[in-house]
Structures are given as C-alpha cells and as structure tokens.
Amino acid sequence: MTAKVVAVDVTDVRFPTSRELDGSDAMNEAPDYSAAYVVLRTDDAALPEGHGFTFTIGRGTELAVRAAQLVGERLRGMTVAELVGDLGGLWRHLTGDSQLRWLGPDKGVIHLGTAAVVNAVWDLAAKLAGQPLWRYLAGFSPQQLVDVVDWRYLRDALTPEAALELLARQEPGRTSRIEHLLRHGYPAYTTSAGWLGYDDAKLRRLCQEAVDAGWDAIKLKVGADLEADRRRCAIARSVLGPERRLMIDANQVLGVEEAVAWFRELAEFDVYWFEEPTSPDDVLGHAAIAARISPTLVATGEHTQNAVVFKQLFQAKALGVCQLDACRVGGVNEAVAVLLLAAAHGVPVCPHAGGVGLCELVQHLAMFDFVAVSGSMEGRMIEYVDHLHEHFVDPVRMRGSRYLAPTAPGYSARMRPESLAAHRFPDGPIWADTAQPAATTEGRGR
Amino acid sequence: MTAKVVAVDVTDVRFPTSRELDGSDAMNEAPDYSAAYVVLRTDDAALPEGHGFTFTIGRGTELAVRAAQLVGERLRGMTVAELVGDLGGLWRHLTGDSQLRWLGPDKGVIHLGTAAVVNAVWDLAAKLAGQPLWRYLAGFSPQQLVDVVDWRYLRDALTPEAALELLARQEPGRTSRIEHLLRHGYPAYTTSAGWLGYDDAKLRRLCQEAVDAGWDAIKLKVGADLEADRRRCAIARSVLGPERRLMIDANQVLGVEEAVAWFRELAEFDVYWFEEPTSPDDVLGHAAIAARISPTLVATGEHTQNAVVFKQLFQAKALGVCQLDACRVGGVNEAVAVLLLAAAHGVPVCPHAGGVGLCELVQHLAMFDFVAVSGSMEGRMIEYVDHLHEHFVDPVRMRGSRYLAPTAPGYSARMRPESLAAHRFPDGPIWADTAQPAATTEGRGR
Numbered sequence: 001m002t003a004k005v006v007a008v009d010v011t012d013v014r015f016p017t018s019r020e021l022d023g024s025d026a027m028n029e030a031p032d033y034s035a036a037y038v039v040l041r042t043d044d045a046a047l048p049e050g051h052g053f054t055f056t057i058g059r060g061t062e063l064a065v066r067a068a069q070l071v072g073e074r075l076r077g078m079t080v081a082e083l084v085g086d087l088g089g090l091w092r093h094l095t096g097d098s099q100l101r102w103l104g105p106d107k108g109v110i111h112l113g114t115a116a117v118v119n120a121v122w123d124l125a126a127k128l129a130g131q132p133l134w135r136y137l138a139g140f141s142p143q144q145l146v147d148v149v150d151w152r153y154l155r156d157a158l159t160p161e162a163a164l165e166l167l168a169r170q171e172p173g174r175t176s177r178i179e180h181l182l183r184h185g186y187p188a189y190t191t192s193a194g195w196l197g198y199d200d201a202k203l204r205r206l207c208q209e210a211v212d213a214g215w216d217a218i219k220l221k222v223g224a225d226l227e228a229d230r231r232r233c234a235i236a237r238s239v240l241g242p243e244r245r246l247m248i249d250a251n252q253v254l255g256v257e258e259a260v261a262w263f264r265e266l267a268e269f270d271v272y273w274f275e276e277p278t279s280p281d282d283v284l285g286h287a288a289i290a291a292r293i294s295p296t297l298v299a300t301g302e303h304t305q306n307a308v309v310f311k312q313l314f315q316a317k318a319l320g321v322c323q324l325d326a327c328r329v330g331g332v333n334e335a336v337a338v339l340l341l342a343a344a345h346g347v348p349v350c351p352h353a354g355g356v357g358l359c360e361l362v363q364h365l366a367m368f369d370f371v372a373v374s375g376s377m378e379g380r381m382i383e384y385v386d387h388l389h390e391h392f393v394d395p396v397r398m399r400g401s402r403y404l405a406p407t408a409p410g411y412s413a414r415m416r417p418e419s420l421a422a423h424r425f426p427d428g429p430i431w432a433d434t435a436q437p438a439a440t441t442e443g444r445g446r
Numbered sequence: 447m448t449a450k451v452v453a454v455d456v457t458d459v460r461f462p463t464s465r466e467l468d469g470s471d472a473m474n475e476a477p478d479y480s481a482a483y484v485v486l487r488t489d490d491a492a493l494p495e496g497h498g499f500t501f502t503i504g505r506g507t508e509l510a511v512r513a514a515q516l517v518g519e520r521l522r523g524m525t526v527a528e529l530v531g532d533l534g535g536l537w538r539h540l541t542g543d544s545q546l547r548w549l550g551p552d553k554g555v556i557h558l559g560t561a562a563v564v565n566a567v568w569d570l571a572a573k574l575a576g577q578p579l580w581r582y583l584a585g586f587s588p589q590q591l592v593d594v595v596d597w598r599y600l601r602d603a604l605t606p607e608a609a610l611e612l613l614a615r616q617e618p619g620r621t622s623r624i625e626h627l628l629r630h631g632y633p634a635y636t637t638s639a640g641w642l643g644y645d646d647a648k649l650r651r652l653c654q655e656a657v658d659a660g661w662d663a664i665k666l667k668v669g670a671d672l673e674a675d676r677r678r679c680a681i682a683r684s685v686l687g688p689e690r691r692l693m694i695d696a697n698q699v700l701g702v703e704e705a706v707a708w709f710r711e712l713a714e715f716d717v718y719w720f721e722e723p724t725s726p727d728d729v730l731g732h733a734a735i736a737a738r739i740s741p742t743l744v745a746t747g748e749h750t751q752n753a754v755v756f757k758q759l760f761q762a763k764a765l766g767v768c769q770l771d772a773c774r775v776g777g778v779n780e781a782v783a784v785l786l787l788a789a790a791h792g793v794p795v796c797p798h799a800g801g802v803g804l805c806e807l808v809q810h811l812a813m814f815d816f817v818a819v820s821g822s823m824e825g826r827m828i829e830y831v832d833h834l835h836e837h838f839v840d841p842v843r844m845r846g847s848r849y850l851a852p853t854a855p856g857y858s859a860r861m862r863p864e865s866l867a868a869h870r871f872p873d874g875p876i877w878a879d880t881a882q883p884a885a886t887t888e889g890r891g892r
Contacts, residue, residue, distance in 0.1 A: 028544045058545035060516050063509055063555055070506050098474045099504035105698070105726070105749065108554015109509055153725040156702035156734065252551070256602040279599040280551070281754040283729060284761050288602065303551065308727040315730055 001081035003044035008072030014425040021197030026223035027251040032058035036065040038120040048127040051414040052120030054112040054327040055355040067113025084125040091333040107305035118331025123411035133411040134367040142167035149337040170375040185402035188384040189217035196221040207239040214400040223250030233269040249275035256285040273297040286318035302352035307337040314345035326361035354385035360412040391419035447527035449490035454518030460871040467643030472669035473697040478504035482511040484566040496570030497860040500562040500773040501801040513559025530571040537779040553751035564777025569857035579857040580813040588613035595783040616821040631848035634830040635663035642667040653685040660846040669696030679715040695721035702731040721745040732764035748798035753783040760791035771798040772807035800831030806858040837865035
C-alpha cells in the first residue's frame, strides 16, 4: 500500500462503427464509438494496473484524452493507500482543481476525463480486494458507502443521515441477493434491433431474432421522420406481440411541445417508456412531458451531466426511469450518489449501455444497486447492445436476456492489447488508411 | 463576399493573475486568467480578420483551444457570404457536428470552443458592416434577430412569434436609445474591491477609493468563512453608507440549505443580490433560495451553460438578476436567445464581466439589450473589473461608473500582438521561466 502512482497513461481508441451505421439515431447519424482509455500504474510491478475509460463517439475524443491526463496528474505520487483508503476524499481531490473546474464545472469534457480516471482507481481498488466491483462495493458498510459521495449539493434532496438509514434497511438482505444474482443474473433489454439506419426488412428480422432469443423488451430509435416511426413501431409491435415491452428513444431531437405531439402519434403502439424526448438539460421540460404522457414513462440519463441534475429530475418527478451512465457522471462515486438519490425517490435505475464497454461497466452498478441500495429488480433492466464486447478481456456474459454476474476482480474495464493497438487513433492500422474518421457532412437539421 | 475562410488560428494565452490573488474567491483560490483566442482569416487580404475568444482560468486552457480548433474546422472553405448571410444557420452548423456534440452537448469545453469561434464570426460580420457589434445587432430587423436564435429547445418558454412581437414593440424607440447610449453610456458596478484574497485594510481602502470615484454599487466575495464575511460586509457597508448597493457572491461553494442559512447571517448588511449561492446546475435549488431570501435577489449566470438552463431559471422564477456571460454560452447567437428569454420573463440582465476581455464583450450585449430587446436600464448594470484591459486594442472606456459606448467596428475582442506574444502558453516569456502555472496545491475543501 506504500506503492506510488507513477503513470496515468491515456489512449485515444476509436472503432469505425459509422461504416455500418451501428449506433445510428436521430441525433447521431454516424458515430464512431470511441474511448479515452486510462491505465493507472504504480511503482510496484507486483500490483495490478487500474483500467478505466470514458465513452465518446469519434471526433474530439482527444479532448477527453487530454482531460483525463490533466485530472490524472493529480494522482501522481499518491500512495495506493491514499488512493483506496478514502475514495470519497479522492473524488473530491480529483474534481477539486479550481482551474480545471472552471471548464465544467462537473460536466462535459472535463467530467468525462474525471470519469475515466475515477473508474480506473475503482478498478484498481476492487482488484486489490480481489473482487468484482459490484461485490467490492456490496462489502462496504452503509457508512462507508455514504462517505463515498460528495454531498455538497445534494443535501436538500437527500441527507447523508437518510441515505444511511436507507442503506441500513437493505443490509440484512445483501447475502441472499448476492446469491440470487450469482444464480439468476440480472434482466436486460436490447437496443441492437432498432438503430435508425436499419431498413424495415432488417428491423423486422432483428426484432424476430430478438424475440426468438428470449428478449421481452426492445428499444427503437425514433424522432427523425414521424411516418417512418409509425411504420417501424408497427413492425416492432407486430413482431413483439401484445405482451413484450416496446420502448422508443428520440435522442434529444425534439422540443417539449413537439415531443408530446410526437409521442401521441406513437402511443397506440403501447410504448413502455419514451427516452430522451428533449434536451438532457431540461429538467422542467421532462417534468412537463412526464405529466402529459403518463402512464408511459419518461426515461433519460445517458447525457445527464451530474448528480445535481439527476437530483432535480427526481425532485421534479420528471423521470420514470433513471438511465445512469457509468462515464457521463464522474465515475463510480457519483454513480453511487445517483443510485442513492434514485432509491430515495422511488425511481428504478435502468442504466444506459452500449457504446464501447458501457455494458461491461454498468452491470456492476445495477448489481450493486440490487444488493445494497434499492434491493429490487422490479421495473429494472440493463440496456444491452451486441457489439464491441470482443475487445474486452472480461466481456459481459449473457444467458438469454440476462446479464450473468461478473466474477473476475475489478470493473471489467480492461481492453485487449491487440484491440488497443489496432484501433488507436490516429496511428492504429484501422485508421492509418483514412487519416481522419468520416468527414463532417451532417448538419444540425431541423 | 466570395472570399473563403482559410484559417481559424487558436492561441493559448494566459495571464499570471494568481501571483497577486486578483480574482480570488471562495471557489477559485488562485486563478490565472486565460483565453482560447481565435483569429479567423480569409483568402482576401483586403478583408478584416475576425477575432474572438473564450475565457478560462489557467490549467486546461489547451482543451478550450483544441475545442475551438475542432469547431473552427467546420468554417474552412466557407465563403464570407455564407458566414454572415445566415448567422442563425451558421450557429446551427457549428454546433451540429454530432460527434462533437456528444462531448457536451452545448456545455463545458466544447461549448467554450464554440463561443470563441462564434464570437470571431460576429466580430468579422460587424467589421464588414463597419459598426461596433451592439449597433450592428441593433440594425437587424425583429425577424432577422429572431432568425439568429436556435429555437429547438426554447419554444415552451418563448415562441419565435412572441419574440417577434417583443422586438417589434421596442423598434420605434431604438434611435433615441442609441442617442442616449452615445451621450450617457451604460451603468456599471465594481468587483475590483472585494476579492477574497485581499485583507481588511486593502478591502477598506479599495471600497473608499471606489466610493470616491463615484461607484454606487460594489460586490464582495463571500462563502469561505462566515465570521470573516460578517466582518468584511460590515467594513463595506460602513464605507458605502446606507444608500449605495452592496452585493455578495459565494461562487457556488454552498448547498441550498446552507446558502439560506449563510445569507441570513449577512442580511443585516442590506444585501442587494446574492450571487452564485450554490451549484450553477441547480435550477430548483436557486428557486428555493430565491423564495426564501426575498426581497434580496438571487443572481447567477457566469457558469450557466446554455439557453436551456437559463430558460428554466426564468420559468422557475429562480433568478432576480441574469448574469449572462459572453463566452460560457455559445457566443452571440445564444446570448441573443438569453436576452430575449430574460426580457420576456421580466428579468434584468447584468452581464458577468471581468476575466480576460469579458468587459470588452458584454458591453455590446448590454447595450444591444437596451436598444432593441428590453428597452430599459432599470435594475441593470454591467460588472466592471479593473484589470487586463491594457491587453486589448479597443479596451472599454469608462466615465466614472459608466461604460461609454464603443465606436470602433467589431466586438472589441482583439488583443494586442505584443500581449499575445508575451503571454502565449507555454512558450511566451511570461511563462518560459516557470514552465507551468502555479502548482496544483488546492483541494476541494469542505
């Protein structure tokens, strides 16, 4: 534990997903799924490395890389004992450089960099404990969990004392819920069928394959063309039958009034939730939409910048489903804060996944939530997207439509060395031919 | 107008302000005021350059520089006619790269970069029209002004039609208000006296000097130490006498309940507004504070990330004073949106200034607001801080406590070549000795 941090190396990794329109939606026509990937090294070669990352979609990933380097500078020379002995204090230290804070605060590029570094520290901490992150966290006492959170801006919605009570109530059931997870895994839904760039025939085929594979909840991308959305929802509903769940996702392209009007044209297809109907910054807008599309739920979170905005979404009753992201907020500490706020307000967390390695990360958060925070799987499922898992050393394992509980020590964040080498931007062989990712041809539209 | 953009050059400029604790407050103990400075060049040497920037406070400025380069790439090859012929479309184009948008959206580093580029385009447009920016904007018809704004997320609070009516109502008085500005300038208040790093004797001396110089409104930094704040407020009030205005600014260090309690200990000093009491992201928190400290006003805005958050602050009646920043939101277009929202909701705009060149920029926004949007100076004043003006080619001109209307064409954004050369980071002579700005020793505290 006296070993010192000697390097926080950050790599720009990009996958050319835009070539197949995987991941296409109404806002993001041609993403190249990417990551700022962090490796945390100490001067003791016998210790494991910490691995973490944040997720981006192509151009500008170098900003997240540089942000992670700047935040990571604050770790240099710290001992491992200092890193993992007070993980709450560590988070405040990493976010506490006022010059860097000015660039956010606690949002956008600088917060993406924070997330990558924080995630790497937690990966290291869990590895040192010899446990997968979800079990490592589930071994914290209620007080230790409360101490992980920065309460400065949260106390008006949840006091540390109330959080402590909430956690203490769930403590007796932890062991049996860990058993349950190890045996049955955690439920999921799939987004793989419904990308906007897929034609009707491909959509129908993928929906049918999903149903055949046992999925009972599917999400479609909408928001670009109302007539096409009606056609696509009809296809999906006809394949799903009346019992399975259909969710829709507009990826922020609509205004508040427009979102309600758009939804009404699709309501006949029995939509379970309406995701990202408008700007992720619009707490009051989401609240207005939620009141008007009930009983369909409003879902958002993948772009919710930090716990302060989540807090307000809960206070305003704007959210039916909380789609916490593992990299958009400032890593594990802030994710724990959001899980506590969600549980205290009775909102189920269905984490955002897909992208690069987000499935790998959020499974830990959802499982920890089940064991120690909400204590429930009701209304909860983890997003699943079936791509890019092959680049991870400890990829998610699915059984039918359920995530199996990860067992390897750490946060499942480590990428394969050969994947890193191949996709490093701009000099990896995947990119060496093109020099630059797909040219900027898209407009803002609308 | 057929000239094409051939370069968007961005420079990292930093001033070593931390050496004197100018600009110190409860959150920002030792800022080095900095900028990502943009020069927009065309292939026609007879045309003026466009100058713009965004403001940062030291470490991480290279992120804003790179963000401006990435956003600026989208201008390359466009003709000047395309740039200035549809400035609303130009803004949507600059913010419409979905891969870059993922890094915000419309917030943090990527939006700071957008601001720098957008401000440079408007500087060029005003220079081509031969007018200072405030008069250039004041020459737009109501419809042209409405067309400058991206309405996607704003219509639930203000429709373009209602904005058009608002602007049309102010149109007949424009000429007389322009005359008024040219003769009398625009009122201001000063922050130069009240930085947290100054001792009591310096505070008293600077307050007295400000009163002697004709200032009738002064702002103090608070939030680090309640007893010290009571002492400092007592000093300021005793020098100001009962008639002049005293404002306080906590720079975001307090939680919601804590801010109300803190304020109550200072209320006896007759505080006109309480600025940045808590997280800039907390719309509902500001609304709760506003309801409980009335008739003292809540002020915020220098960290308000975009028009969507301003919209909600107005909807929630959270703001008594709107402190629009010229560089935090995405440049002139979004500033116009905020001015319209503020006027429609009856909230006076008192722009945030200080920093590097913010006084130079916001004077144009406040004056345009007076001429064409709110039509009023009631409850309005521009922040004034007396440093770094010497680095600008067209610095603000003060007469007593009033800004005189700028008359040179453009947005007053151009820095002196010798200032740029001296302060370029890391290779300018000011920095060459130190290699790095002041080391990172501060914590997050609290």
